[in-house]
Amino acid sequence: MPQARRKTPFSGKAKKQQLQAKKQNKTLLLSTPGGTTSYDVVSVNYQPGRSRGRGEGNRYALKFYRETDEELKMKKEEALKSLNPVSERDMEVDPSDFFPEEISFPKRPPWNFDMTPAQLDAQEQRYFKEYVDRLQASPHWKDMSYFELNLETWRQLWRVLEMCDILLLIVDVRFAGMMFPPSLYDYVVNQQGKSMILVLNKIDLVPASVVAGWQQYLSARCPGLKVVYFTSCPGYNLAGGTSDKAGLQVRRRKGRQRMCAEGATKILEACKDLVAGAVDLGSWETKIREETNVEFDDDEQAEVGETILEKPDTSFYTHERYKNGVLTIGCVGQPNVGKSSLMNAVMGRKVVSVSRTPGHTKHFQTIYLTPQVRLCDCPGLVFPSKVPRSIQILMGSYPIAQLREPYTTIRYLAERLDLPKLLRIDHPENDDTWSPRDICDGWAKKRGYITAKAARLDTYRAANSILRMALDGKICLWLRPPKFTEEREKYETCPEIKYIKWVQALTSDAGESGDIGSQSGSNSEDEEQSDGDSGDSEDNTAVCNKFAALLQEE
Template structure:
């Protein structure tokens, strides 16, 4: 047994103080939650703060970086269950045209003023007090306005990670998922970085392999028009297996190269940095990586960089400190921040997972000797985004959902799930509802409860939501006026650039092949907490070029 290390009195005192402060916030959260709880008097008081310990067990101060959200009350759960039987009401395609409206009147926690004279304890106290006040004001405001408040990160430690990353970065990459970019781009964050911190922002539209080129181009121009001074880069951290004749290894998709994306990002960064720094080494690296991928050389062996969380310290930001460019990667959970870093690096250096909230403390990785990348934990910013949608956006770990049917409804009212999943209305139902969809899928996939042999509705729901999150069933959103102008976007000159990045290669049967579409049923829950590198390699899936793109689900095997 390891010997206990002696603790100094000072350290003990600091530890106690930190604990007391944490408790202070927790008590406040409980109070706030129970005040906003509309449950009737008979319902026992519910602490309503949920924590998810998703970080590795050996992590620093287990629980310290846990994801924290308000928990649904028992009454809300009962209501959601009840509603699961209500028929689906299909919504028009126009409904998928969205703006940044969910962030209207919402800001986010920023680091309160500090100075070098403050002791660490004073600083901690200050930040705790600020965060508690922030939550209180947000709660009051949303109650007064009767506005829906979506899930958002309640853990001060996670916000501190963001503050630190924003402080040390010279350029900030805000990374969003192309399927739903405005739900992941808080305008307040952009304004804060640009106007208050006076730093440049590159918006990365990631996972562009998942949507049609015209959608990508329309979103790109939406952001360029709406946010003057923003740079936009397109990215996909997947690799065409066909194009490169690569095998999917036990370690998951090869992240060796997506040179087009790296090059595009490089150009954006270069135009910001100008001649202030010499970025030749980075450019050379990209060209070397592209050449290596053409020769089908193996990527370097997996070598995960384990970086301990940096000390909690404060220092004035100095642009290009010691001649090094620091690029921070920030964004919502699961948008692919860590994957982008691995792609830029050319091999796996940081851990990636299908489960939202995987990176829990920020890590710095040197790309070249004078360019370093900072991988920030994903953060859910306060917004009015409906919770059912938040799950599909990857903001909430699917396996932790108590009632998944609200999210199934969200998808089912926007996509023709019976045809996508090739399911028939089960005998007990007269019309399609979230429950009917899940029961039908459970029957189709043979998800049956062990004792009763009834359809395992919950497992089926979980499975469908995983398929949506992973992009095997694509639910995407569009910028305003997209539906009418779709044909114009299809002929936009930028389409060629997107297609080049998407690197889609048709095989002889006229089918598209790419790596991320693979999924096997027994991965639905297992993958929730694991690093993708240890996930079982799954068989490739093929997506027909036209027609029902989801008939691939027929190909799934257990």
């Protein structure tokens, strides 16, 4: 019987060298005019047990630059300074301020069929290194925030852009202007000649006038862009009230979910206009009619579709519009915007697993909605931009659990919302002036967050709790489009309001609209919205009957 191979001795010196090699693999070297500088890159969803092969889960780990210890110390000192509340007009954001023309996303370099996979891999590695070098040498580098540094993840986007006939870009309506990169629109629409649909997701968290404002602003800025509305939490999928007395959002999902038929119908109508009869979408319309009242369990196991997972993703794909009579829709968006939830809601059952952790979807997968409609879900991507890091954390682009300093984000939130009133907390030192640290200490005192050894207030745990409430929508901060304050009345009375409330499933009972559409930071907006619902009862009923007519055709 053959004996097993003897174990080779492994010294402490060899172990040290192995650890140093691993550390160097996580560090990106960038060239500068004065020489070569090393920047620390952290993998925020790195799994130590899955690092044996290139095809394992860490191949798609999210990678970002990490702040230095000096920056960390300065931010902690700023947390002790008092808050400076901003006006409502200062909550208006212009997307052009965050996406300069010089900043674009990496695109797949040219290739031909004579190149081998190894040559393609080397070319793309070299291209991505040069791309990051150009960004680092640009004058916007100091103001740039976290963005994806993993080439494998960008390769997933390249494949989706090559395969799709229509690109579905999903954004969180609370931060719509900061999640819509104009360079992606220019590349898809103007350079590739494809169609693009912008989905304003989570519209149940903001007033309908804000949704209408972003729709009109983005439509005017990008000609040919279709803008539709969606929420995976319409009124019939929620139980009980949606806000407490202090104004915190409370969304209680029912155990059995129904297909979000209103939002799916809006996406279907946009695709019909773009396809113009080239593909038969009747089966999709029939599916919506059949599954309108069918309930599914939100906790059931996902039915995963065709998973595309290869070693280096350098395979060739030549696009052919509506190949074999099938419409291919690519779903792209930043982490935590609700791409997976949208696909589950459109399908009428759970086909993609959902998680609050950014980077949960590791690789793109194709799912057939009907025999004629195919969906491609791309992993969440953080595009290069000048979006402040505090907003990126509130958007969910960066995992809260990986934060080394949460007080800057707490300050941004507290200067735009009355957090002491929303959280119903008392000042820990009985003072009238609040700082980000005071808010965290007050919340820790109320919730009983105490450190294990010293029995002090656990400020970090309290800060993480507040940020998770903001991410989930319990503390609802939403940013306005430019000139929203001046033109608020125009948006509140525009015709789009009734369609938005129809997608929210608020038109069947006008009395519920004041609760579900409420926003924690503006009580006057809630009262005006509630009054507007009762005055538009006839129009709202007509919109609701528009979808009911589909059920009568059967």
